[in-house]
Amino acid sequence: MAKSVRDQLRWNGTLPDPRDTPGTKGKAQARKDLASIAPKLADLQERLFANAKVGGDRKVLLLLQGMDASGKDGTVKHVVGQVNPAGCRITSFGKPTKEELAHDFLWRTTNALPAAGQIGVFNRSQYEDVLVVRVHELVPRATWSRRYARINAWESRAVKSGASVVKVFLHISPDEQKQRLLERIDNPTKHWKVGTADIPERHRWADYQAAYLGALTRCSTDVAPWYVVPADRKWYRDWAVSSLLLETLSDLELGWPTPDGLDLKAMRKELVSEAASS
Ligand code: ADP
Numbered sequence: 001m002a003k004s005v006r007d008q009l010r011w012n013g014t015l016p017d018p019r020d021t022p023g024t025k026g027k028a029q030a031r032k033d034l035a036s037i038a039p040k041l042a043d044l045q046e047r048l049f050a051n052a053k054v055g056g057d058r059k060v061l062l063l064l065q066g067m068d069a070s071g072k073d074g075t076v077k078h079v080v081g082q083v084n085p086a087g088c089r090i091t092s093f094g095k096p097t098k099e100e101l102a103h104d105f106l107w108r109t110t111n112a113l114p115a116a117g118q119i120g121v122f123n124r125s126q127y128e129d130v131l132v133v134r135v136h137e138l139v140p141r142a143t144w145s146r147r148y149a150r151i152n153a154w155e156s157r158a159v160k161s162g163a164s165v166v167k168v169f170l171h172i173s174p175d176e177q178k179q180r181l182l183e184r185i186d187n188p189t190k191h192w193k194v195g196t197a198d199i200p201e202r203h204r205w206a207d208y209q210a211a212y213l214g215a216l217t218r219c220s221t222d223v224a225p226w227y228v229v230p231a232d233r234k235w236y237r238d239w240a241v242s243s244l245l246l247e248t249l250s251d252l253e254l255g256w257p258t259p260d261g262l263d264l265k266a267m268r269k270e271l272v273s274e275a276a277s278s
Contacts, residue, residue: 003023004247005023005240005243005244005247006225006227006244006247006248008022008023009022009023009227009228009229009240009244010220010225010226010227011169011216011217011220011225011226011227011228013217015171015213015228016171016228016230017230018171018172018173018176018230018231018232019173019230019232019233020230021230021233021236022230023240023243024236024239027233027235027236030235030236030239031235031239033239033243034238034239034242037082037239037242037243037246038082038242040246040250041082041083041242041245041246041249042082042083042084044246044249044250044252044254045083045084045087045119045249046084046087047254047255047256048060048087048117048118048119048249048252048254049084049086049087049117049118050117050254050256050257051117051254051255051257052115052116052117052118053117053257053259054257054258054259054260056116056117056162056257057116057161057162058116058117058162058163058164058252058254059113059114059115059116059117059118059119059120059162059163059164060114060118060119060120060163060164060165060166060245060248060249061113061114061119061120061121061122061158061163061164061165061166062080062119062120062121062122062166062168062241062245063121063122063125063127063165063166063167063168064076064121064122064123064124064125064168064170065124065125065127065131065167065168065169065170065212065215066169066170066171066172066231067170067172067177067205067208068177068181068195068198068201068202069172069176069177069180069181069184069198070170070171070172070177070231071170071172071231071234071237072123072124072170073123074234074237074238075168075170075237075238075241076090076121076123078234078238079238079241079242079245080119080121082242083119087117087118087119088118088119088120088121089112089114089115089118089119089120089121090120090121090123091112091120091121091122091123092123092124093108093109093112093122093123093124093125093128094124096108105126105129105147106126106150106151106154109122109125109126109154110154113158113163114163116162119245120163126147126151126154127151127215127219129144129147130144130147130148130151130211130214130215131208131211131212131215134211134214135204135207135208135211148214148215148218148219149218151219152218152219152221152224155219155221155223155224156221156223156224158224159223159224164248164249164251164252165223165224166227166244166245166248167219167224167225167226167227168226168227168229168241168244169212169216169226169227169228169229170229170231170237171228171229171230171231172231172232173232174202174205176231176232177202178202181194181198181199181202216228227244229241229244
């Protein structure tokens, strides 16, 4: 049997080549696959939503992490964009506000958890508190190093409450990042995406990779494993994240529910007779 995409991309202790395309037979085939994945994703998301209407507790949390220009926004647009936005809750986590800083680091992610029936998307996440915070020494090592276990416990609670957690590290190469940053600089319609910190942050590449390795190693658990998506090729990224979501939603075996206490026969009869008498 072919290995699932989840099995192929689950963190296994080594980072793949960012240009790799495991599980696909090239761009044309991936595009074709994606065209058939899209309606399946939309159908499953609607089932997820429908099941919550009758008391189901299932939800999905798609968490996206990656260096600048790794494609987090593109993944939201192209992958999450395939399903009904009414069933999604998308949250981007930037520099913490004063209020957020006054709380525990997990406060803001707890508030952003998807409700039953929703697909929640985290564009950046609680992991920033062991990534940027570690690289910039925003808190002492003793503080951030205790956070891995806190994150694991938090994710395990989310899973117990009915969430399927899909954590994706969009893994790009420094060369690809350079090309993408140059494209932004050279294209006036992309200038709004350029930040003064982009290049200084890029110079800390090795520190960020070390921090990512820490997060992947310490927080890839059985209930909430990390998936590493080689992300230099955008078509592969979209195929891979869509496939991860599809496999996750398919596992839930969601049927079409009928609310308790509905007498459909009687309702039908009433409507039909109304039409006949008018
Ligand atoms: P993006 O770069 O994702 O498009 P922004 O321009 O708003 O969005 O950048 C978000 C910035 O906020 C990133 O530099 C990120 O590292 C930073 N950030 C996110 N979470 C934290 C945190 N907990 N502490 C410090 N900085 C953070």
